[in-house]
Amino acid sequence: MSQSTARSRTLAAAAALTAGAAVALQIRLAADAPGRPLDTPALWWLAGYFTILTNGGVAVLMGAVALGMHLSARLQGGLLLSILMVGLVYHALLARLWAPEGLAWWTDQALHTATPVLTLLWWLGHGDRRVTAGDLPAWLIWPAVYAIYALIRGALTGFWPYPFLDADSLGWPQVALNTAGMVAAFAALGLGLIALARASVR
Numbered sequence: 001m002s003q004s005t006a007r008s009r010t011l012a013a014a015a016a017l018t019a020g021a022a023v024a025l026q027i028r029l030a031a032d033a034p035g036r037p038l039d040t041p042a043l044w045w046l047a048g049y050f051t052i053l054t055n056g057g058v059a060v061l062m063g064a065v066a067l068g069m070h071l072s073a074r075l076q077g078g079l080l081l082s083i084l085m086v087g088l089v090y091h092a093l094l095a096r097l098w099a100p101e102g103l104a105w106w107t108d109q110a111l112h113t114a115t116p117v118l119t120l121l122w123w124l125g126h127g128d129r130r131v132t133a134g135d136l137p138a139w140l141i142w143p144a145v146y147a148i149y150a151l152i153r154g155a156l157t158g159f160w161p162y163p164f165l166d167a168d169s170l171g172w173p174q175v176a177l178n179t180a181g182m183v184a185a186f187a188a189l190g191l192g193l194i195a196l197a198r199a200s201v202r
Contacts, residue, residue: 008126013066015118020059022110073128087116129197
């Protein structure tokens with residue numbers, strides 16, 4: 001195994017272990033979380049969050065890379081885009097809404113800061129960055145599927161994972177605008193990643 005491959009696998013393992021440990025800790029913390037509805041199992045409650053589902057994806061896919069599996073450039077880029085949006089949206093819009101302490105703070109930082117940063121560092125140093133604008137529609141599938149899932153789930157159960165998706169409080173027209181804005185943000189960041197990839201592979 002070359003030194004480059006060893007470094008790639010080590011960094012991928014760090015991202016996978018960070019994401020996996022953070023999700024596991026969040027499941028543990030959710031058992032006593034004050035915001036969780038009493039009639040909702042912790043795991044099902046957490047499965048409503050884009051953050052948890054995307055960190056789970058990082059744990060699985062980066063773990064696969066650490067074990068020697070190759071991911072397509074398109075899949076790598078889509079994974080990076082989603083986990084970067086986890087961090088950006090959290091720090092821009094959501095972090096001020098609560099103040100975790102102790103283990104909850106560390107878990108929060110792992111989910112929203114460490115995992116995105118480690119994934120980005122892996123992609124910049126070892127990822128397949130041969131991506132084009134033609135990859136962007138595929139990258140938007142996961143956030144679009146999540147949005148549909150979250151809105152249907154919210155309409156059926158009254159559980160809205162994020163304030164900007166809360167149709168009960170905001171109304172469906174505003175939520176539609178918010179969702180369109182999030183899709184536009186994903187697309188803009190995706191184009192930025194494509195530009196960065198092109199510059200880095202020249």
